[in-house]
Amino acid sequence: MRNLNEDNITQAVLARHAAMPDVRLREIMSSLVQHLHSFAREVKLTEAEWFAGIQFLTDTGHMCSDKRQEFILLSDTLGLSMLVTALNNRKPEGCTESTVFGPFHVEGSPQYALGDDIANGAKGDPCFVRGVVRDIDGKSVPNASMEVWQADADGLYDVQYADQDSHRGRGTFHSGPQGEYYFRTIGAEAYPIPHDGTVGRMLEALGRHPWRPAHLHFLIKAENYQTLITHVFRNGDKYLDSDAVFGVRSSLIGDWVRHKAGTAPDGTCLDVPFFTLDFDFVLNPV
Template identity: 60%
Template sequence: MRNLDQDTITQAVIAGFEQTPDPRLKEILTNAVQHLHAFARETRLSEAEWMEGIRFLTAVGQQCDEKRQEFILLSDTLGLSTLAVAMNNPKPAGCTQATVLGPFHVAGAPSYAHGEDVANGAPGVPCLVRGTVRGIAGDALGAARIEVWQADAQGLYDVQRPGLAQHQARGVLHTDAQGRFFFRTVVAEAYPIPADGPVGALLRATRRHPWRPAHLHFMIEAEGYESLVTHVFREGDRYLDSDAVFGVRSSLIAEWVPHDGPEGRHYTLDFDFVMNKAAV
């Protein structure tokens, strides 16, 4: 372990993992070191540049709290989240595609019955969301757990509003015996991801915009089926082809249909989800 240089350091570090009892941990650490060292060699990374990288990652961690996950945001904007989702969620034809979780999912969302208003006071134009959850064979999935969350008309999630006493524009409901669900909320609008932290600084340095196309988040769980984390995107949004977190799938784009009535304009969104069977 003495007199290590740029030609011998990598193998010396890898040798330090030889006694790791968990084989998967050993594999991950070995490959991580190999790729990190190869990156440093390929770019001829200077000490000053590496220290700047450490400062950046430190700032990302310091921005994280129970309401904001800057590391997920970094992973999203670098495409790593989408890569991990694509590798780990292969779906047969006909199943609803998965996409990124995003940094604003939180535990403890309130429960709602069918037809209730999950917006719960969030600003925006009223919208009725309807659909079904079915298996790949077409069977209705009753009692499937559906968790939804979204930004409001001002481009904010409830956890971004300091002092808000209750959750807004997020909730949990369950499908009926025919696999149906419906709830009221507000129309999804495009919004910028938080750009006041180190990830925003990175986007500005690379001349990238921070905008996400309008969407609703869904997390669906049904017994005997793979869990599904996905979005439904709004047809016609200007950012569908330049999503800051690379999450758009054509099969997840749907139309928010406008309606005018005595109480003003409102919208409807209809979308059906198809779940893949879990491996036995």
């Protein structure tokens, strides 16, 4: 087809996709083309603006590495990550809600036993976390794989330190025979998502802040149960209602209880104040 114009080019592109053998891919690409073309028409996109968008995406790609995923940050801050999470994680009432994965998960994090200190020297106040993993019927879930990761008191994950060659503030362990879990780490603090790249420039241009409320990440897997990717947010944090990535759910807010120096839950004697956090997880059977 020749001599296409602004009125018929969309249909011409869709016609080119008509013979695509992958039905799902055809559905996705056809819808994408229609929405992109409608967007350009609606805002009357200029060539300069189109090129600026191309440059923005190019720069975003250049920011990505094995330790940083700028496209996930972009998706997070536009609310797309949370929308996809919500669409794909509908659960019965009472199950622990899912939230965004985030860009700082690491495959193969260190293995720990229950009660171990996963902070491994990360900066922050001591914190003792405990709870139970059960299902919607109240049945305990033993031997559930539980991955945990968090930022330190400076608001940085271990992978953000160029000179750090060991994992800190992250680890994997398994729930006990009654679904119980407990470990030591550091207190969660609010922190800004990385904003020295394209996503940061976008947020600044939009008049938005880059801050996330304090939280712990959890990834919980157990046989015959839906995998749970979630956070536990710190109650009272000033960013709970303006999370940069739209991930907060009221059911995921927990109380970090501050204690004076003294005997900790694991029996050790601490000469500094410490926190405790109690939080149970409810998994959805597959």
